[in-house]
Amino acid sequence: MAAGDPTALGKYTIVRPLGRGAMGVVYEGFDPVIDRRVAIKTVRLDRVDESEGAEDLLRFKREAQAAGRLTHPNIVGVYDYGETDELAFIVMEFVEGDTLKSLLDRGERFTPAAAVGMLESLLAGLAYSHEHGVIHRDIKPANVMITRDGRVKLADFGVARIESSSLTQAGTMIGTPSYMSPEQFMGQTIDVRSDIYAAGVLLYQLLTGDKPFEGSVTSIMHKVLNTEAPPPSALSVAVDPALDAVVARAMAKRPEARFATARDFATALRATEAPVEDDATMIRPLATRPDPAAATRMAAGVAAGVATAPRGGRGPLIAGGVAAVLVVAGVAGFMVLGGHATHPVAASHPAKATATPPPASIPVPAPAPTPAPAPAAKAAAVPAPPSxxxxxxxxxxxxxxxxxxxxxxxxxxxxxxxxxxxxxxxxxxxxxxxxxxxxxxxxxxxxxxxxxxxxGPYCGMIAAIKPYAPVFAAPGERLALHLAGHATRLVKDQHIVVELGLPVWARYAEVDYVSSSGATYRLYPTTPTPPALTASTLVLGKPPGPIWAAGKPYGTDMIVAIASSAPIDTMPAAQAATVATLAPAATTALTELQANGAKLATAAILVDTVRSP
Missing domain, CATH: 3.30.70 (Alpha-Beta Plaits)
Known part of the structure; x- marks a missing residue:
């Protein structure tokens, strides 16, 4: 251990440090009274006079108070809280496993059955938490532990709200943006349905491999409040469309439209499951890859009980080549650790016998009645192709x-x-x-x-212009952007000639060149108050206007164009800037233009610049 590390905290012996962060250290400890390993999470008390340090300590105590009242196999247990002259510490369950975030970051992907099973276990812990008056408020992969034998445990109650407390007031926005509910973004008073929303986001991510809403905080907030994510089955053919309705209800914009409780959410998930015929079936990821370096990551807790398993006798949620590791439970944000189709065939009709009539002099018994042929099976209807x-x-x-x-x-x-x-x-x-x-x-x-x-550094610009670049636009509505001759590659000193086909209503335009270095250059307009456009096309880079040529730094650059029915200037009085300043300025300018009734269209292309052919 390093100099200054304690050898004991209260009755607990310090075995070794598991990880260090700005707030404190997490240690592996040992409780000699009941003979068990524990994880001990610490915060330095010498920072409590600072506003940030005081908030850290408040959250630390809140975690101990919230999780300390919860004893459930799907929740990382908190056993004790204490303070010395230098440290405050929480004694926690020692968990062998990894965070769900670590698995996702390593490229692990889960079958829909595994995703549903994982959520059912998580919802079991969440239901218990809610029923004991604790709202987690930060459900996300970093706060979900997957033990070595596949059990799910909810961790990190550092921003939890205890219903009987007044620590959190309306007007405070707390959480992780990609998983925050609309009411969290608006700073409204929240209840258990905010956790339901976040669990729905987590299920969406497990089913599709992507979060429903991504981007900057402002962009995510706009999407959460105003747009609907595509259904999971639209992104993955493996997802049963029956899950779409469950996810949509969990992620409803209005809290009253969501599941009222975590148990209701879990019941809806179980209703989508196919019967399990083999109790020994293992739920496996679609792809697993061993991570040799993962064995060096250390953290807290051994499971204290048997995790709630989904019905059908599922085995561990994770199987395959994932290395067993020890991980700190509940320290996210606290520290950085080093067929072919078959078609039924119509039944054949029995052939009718053609009887030869006997001579009239010979009596013939009446023939036995011939059973009526079974009706032909109808051929399966072939669905019409989509329009x-x-x-x-x-x-x-x-x-x-x-x-x-x-x-x-x-x-x-x-x-x-x-x-x-x-x-x-x-x-x-x-x-x-x-x-x-x-x-x-x-x-x-x-x-x-x-x-x-x-x-390149272009995501900010794409986020700014994407709302005004529809996937499909009616004739005369799209902004067409390309280099002369539809070139995509420019050699050193080759002229940059940009051609725009304008929407019928466009009277103003702006064109910016964004280098792979992050520098941006205004190509048009070059005057503070350009006249309104009168033609349907705009060509830049030819006399009598400015002429540009490809040069260093070479790489993949981007050209961004904006057409507007009203005057536009995303960077007033500036002909050059950086993408870090242009992107938010463009977002603000375009939002204001749209709010004032202007029509807008945007486009972007990539340009490869090279030193030689």
Whole structure:
């Protein structure tokens, strides 16, 4: 142990440190009285005179008070609280396992059955918490532990609200943005249904691999308050559409439209499950990858009881090549640790016998009645292929789900094309989700998907312009943007010529060049008060106007265009800036223009600049 580490805290012997952070240290400890390992989470008391330190201590005590009243196999247990002259400490259950966030960050993906089973266990702990007057308020993967044998445990009650306390008032926004309910964003008084919402978000992420809403805090808040996420089954063909309604109800905008309790949520999930015939069935992720480095991560707690298992006798939720590790439970935000189809065949009719009449002189007994042939089985109806309108709706839903992607295209009776930009780290799954959404099957026209990925600092700009770049636009409404000759690659000193096809209502435009370095340059307008546009096209980079050429730094750059029916200037009195300043300025300017009744259209393209051919 390092110098200054205690050898004991109260009756607990300190074995070793598990991790260190700005607030304090988490130790493995030992309780000699009842002979068990524990985790001991500490906070330094020498910071309580600072406002931030005082808030840390308040949350620390709240965690001890909230979790300390809860004893449930799906909740990380808190055993004790104490203080010395230098430290406050919480004694916790020692859990062998990993956080759900760590698993997701390592690329683990779960089958829908595993996701539902995980949520059922989590909801069991959440229901117990709510029934004992504790609202967690920060349900997210970092606060969900998966033990080595696959049990689920809810951790970190540091921002929990105890119903009998007055520690949290309306008007305070607390939580993690991607999982916060509308009422949390608005600073309203919350109840158990905010936890229901967050659990719905978590289920959505487990089913699809993506959060329903992503982006900046402002962008997430706007989406949570005003938009609907695409149903999970639209993003993953493995998801039973029956789960869509469950997720939608859990994530309803109005609290009264959600499940009233965690138990109601769990009951609805169980109603979607197929019967389990084999009690020994293991629920496995779709893909698991061993993580040799994970064995070095240490943290708190051994399970104190048998976790609530979903019905059907499921085994552990995680199986396969995931290395067993020790992880600190409840320290998130506290420290940084080093077929083919079958078609029924119609039944054949028995052939009718053609009898030869006997001679009239020979008596013939009456023939036995022939049973009526069984009616032919009706051939299974082949569903009609989806209409272009249905395919468009699917594409719009998937495109809206990506936090850093811009998609445009056409879907007509003879097929169509979808193109656009997407951040590299989600390119594969987004491309597949979009292709799946517009695959109409046999008899449907093919729709081609072609997306370019990028790694530059462009997500802020895409978030700013995406609300005004619909996936499908009517003729005369779309802003067309491309380089001369539809080039996508420029060599050193090659002229940059930009061509815009303007919507019929556009009278003003702005075009900005965003370098891979993050620097931005105003290409148009070049005067403070440009005249209104009168033509349907705008060409930049040719005399008598300014001329630009490709140069250092070489890489993948972006050009962003905005068309408006009213004057626009996202960066007043500035011809050059950085994407960090331009993106929020554009968001503000476009929001104000729309609020004042202006019509807007936006577009973006990528440009590769290279030193030599």
């Amino acid at each position: 272009p309108a249905q395919l468009r709706a699917r594409a719009i839903a998937v495109a809206a789900s990506a936090s850093c992607a811009l998609v445009h295209g056409t879907i007509g009776a003879d097929g169509g094309d979808l193109a656009g930009l997407v951040r590299a780290d989600q390119h594969g799954r987004f491309d597949r989700a979009l292709a799946t959404a517009v695959d109409g099957g046999a008899g449907a026209p093919p729709v081609h998907v072609a997306l370019r990925d990028f790694t």
